Amino acid sequence: MQLTARKATTNIGVIHDPGHAEPWIIAMSATPGYLKTLDYSARRAIEPMFSDFKSRGFGVADTQIQHPDRLARLLVMALALYTAVSTGHWDAATNPTPAEKRM
Structure with a gap:
């Protein structure tokens, strides 16, 4: 197509x-x-995250220490991302889907 x-x-x-x-x-x-x-x-979750980091106040050029509010947002985003990934890994290990069980 x-x-x-x-x-x-x-x-x-x-x-x-x-x-x-x-x-x-x-x-x-x-x-x-x-x-x-x-x-x-899986890209439906990954692509928006990359967009957030690049253009919505979380990019390298936008997170200078001269803007404390941006640093606080970056910390919150990092903790949220860590929690989401950790939870996903835990869930995949403890509750595999039928397709994951076949692998």
């Missing part, structure tokens, strides 16, 4: 797991497969 004016080829990955009302439909550059589509689905 070609989605852009440049006619760049785009693949579509679709996952409709049991118990989910709607399928995930994900545009990707890689050849779609179940695990590859899951990998790409």
